[in-house]
Amino acid sequence: MQIIRELLDFSSxxxxxxxxxxxxxxxxxxxxxxxxxxxxxxKNVLLNRQYNLAKLRISKFVLQQILSNLISNAIKYCxxxxxxxxxxxxxxxxxxxxxxxxxxxxxxxKSKIAHIFDLHSRFHKQTLIAKGDGIGLFNVKNLVEKNGxxxxxxxxxxxGTQIKIEFIRHVEIExxxxxxxxx
Numbered sequence: 409m410q411i412i413r414e415l416l417d418f419s420s421x422x423x424x425x426x427x428x429x430x431x432x433x434x435x436x437x438x439x440x441x442x443x444x445x446x447x448x449x450x451k452n453v454l455l456n457r458q459y460n461l462a463k464l465r466i467s468k469f470v471l472q473q474i475l476s477n478l479i480s481n482a483i484k485y486c487x488x489x490x491x492x493x494x495x496x497x498x499x500x501x502x503x504x505x506x507x508x509x510x511x512x513x514x515x516x517x518k519s520k521i522a523h524i525f526d527l528h529s530r531f532h533k534q535t536l537i538a539k540g541d542g543i544g545l546f547n548v549k550n551l552v553e554k555n556g557x558x559x560x561x562x563x564x565x566x567x568g569t570q571i572k573i574e575f576i577r578h579v580e581i582e583x584x585x586x587x588x589x590x591x
Contacts, residue, residue, distance in 0.1 A: 428544040431468040431558055433459045433507070440476040444483065446504055451483055453492045464505050464575060472549050475509075477544045482511035500577075507573045516563040523562055525549040 437457060448455070464471065476501065479494060486492040495510040516524060527546045552559045552573055563569040 411463070429467060430463040431463070431466050432463050432470045433457075433471075434498075436460065436468055436471045436475060437496060439472055444480055447480070447483055451486065451492050453483055453494060454491070455479070456495045458495070458497040459579055461500045461505055464498070464507070465577075466555050466575065470555060474551055474573070475507075477548050478509045481544065481586065482513050482569070484513075486513040504577055505575045508570060509573075510570045512570060513569040515565040515567050515569055515579050516561070518528050518563070521561055521563055525559070541580055 482494045483492050490512060493512045497508045499506050525545050549559055557575040559575055560572045561569060
């Protein structure tokens, strides 16, 4: 059933990838918290937000799919003896908008980070009991890239993980979009 739900989420998210709306990060995060409320309550999750960039040009639905998966993973892979702490921040530079999600979960061995977005990859089977089929992060990467973004991961085993999402900003020039990066 989990695989079917994840495939349905991925399939329906393809319909919402036009990026023509402004998604309010607080509002989207609130929706994610409502979806994950019981799991967050049971595990006593501490969620900190610091949004220097309040809105992003991306579908609200797509952003919710991305954030809910990353928040869910941070909760799911936090050792049971540790209170999950998740920090979400956003900021912008001259050419790009960024979202960062940091957690204090189990982390990932450095040698396995290169495969974190592979379909069906799972790295915590023996150490933690967490349901999933390795489709979520594959889906997140596809959603980010289909919306002109890049995603990177840094992690330390037993310390936590940081995921950084970069969306290159585009500007309107005489009726068509141009990348804002200057060569």
